[in-house]
Amino acid sequence: MRVEIRYPRIADAVVYADAVNRSAEHVGRWNPVEPDALPDMVRRQGDTLRTFLIFDVEERGLVGTCNVSNIVRGRFRNASLGYNSYLPYNGTGRMTEGMRLVVDTAFRPETEGGLGLHRLEINVQPENGPSIAMAKRLGFRLEGYSPRMLFLQNAWRDHERYALTVEEWPGAGAGSRS
Numbered sequence: 001m002r003v004e005i006r007y008p009r010i011a012d013a014v015v016y017a018d019a020v021n022r023s024a025e026h027v028g029r030w031n032p033v034e035p036d037a038l039p040d041m042v043r044r045q046g047d048t049l050r051t052f053l054i055f056d057v058e059e060r061g062l063v064g065t066c067n068v069s070n071i072v073r074g075r076f077r078n079a080s081l082g083y084n085s086y087l088p089y090n091g092t093g094r095m096t097e098g099m100r101l102v103v104d105t106a107f108r109p110e111t112e113g114g115l116g117l118h119r120l121e122i123n124v125q126p127e128n129g130p131s132i133a134m135a136k137r138l139g140f141r142l143e144g145y146s147p148r149m150l151f152l153q154n155a156w157r158d159h160e161r162y163a164l165t166v167e168e169w170p171g172a173g174a175g176s177r178s
């Protein structure tokens, strides 16, 4: 494993801002670019949102961020994944490794330090090839199409909905690397 994951802390604010600023061009094509968002993100952590920062183990650089958001428990135990990877790690496979750790943690029982979720969704704009490739690499299935689902870049954008349930998850170490 070239990466590790952990929850954000206020002390990550500068590293986070640098990474987002460096990556503004490719992140900004699909997601808001918010270099100063980390302190607020830390404050919002709780029952409905858990954020994971993905770090390169050797260099300690920030590879990416994944939000496990809209967490609903009860009979649903469901959440949505939203993610960005940062330069210089973009396209090196590290983000995929980190996302496997995030999915693994999201599905792991709460008694074992996980989030105890049963189903995860990834909603992607149909033109976002790298993100669709990520969803498929992780084993997510295309479930459907959601017109005008999210307000991004000043318009309500259609999204493809990918999903995975814990029964389908082989574990973070399984599957091909590319």
Ligand SMILES: CC(C)(COP(=O)(O)OP(=O)(O)OC[C@H]1O[C@@H](n2cnc3c(N)ncnc32)[C@H](O)[C@@H]1OP(=O)(O)O)[C@@H](O)C(=O)NCCC(=O)NCCS
Pocket (backbone or CB within 6 Å): 026, 027, 028, 030, 031, 082, 083, 084, 085, 086, 089, 090, 091, 092, 093, 094, 095, 096, 097, 123, 124, 125, 128, 130, 131, 133, 134, 177, 178
């Ligand atoms: C979507 C996004 C997170 C993907 O991140 P990424 O940095 O490309 O992820 P990875 O590096 O793990 O991607 C693997 C790619 O690197 C390649 N790669 C290079 N070296 C690799 C290695 N050693 N191991 C595995 N893959 C490797 C893979 O072949 C793969 O390429 P492919 O997508 O053409 O198949 C990133 O493009 C991004 O931040 N996009 C902007 C924001 C965004 O769209 N977010 C999602 C909204 S739904």
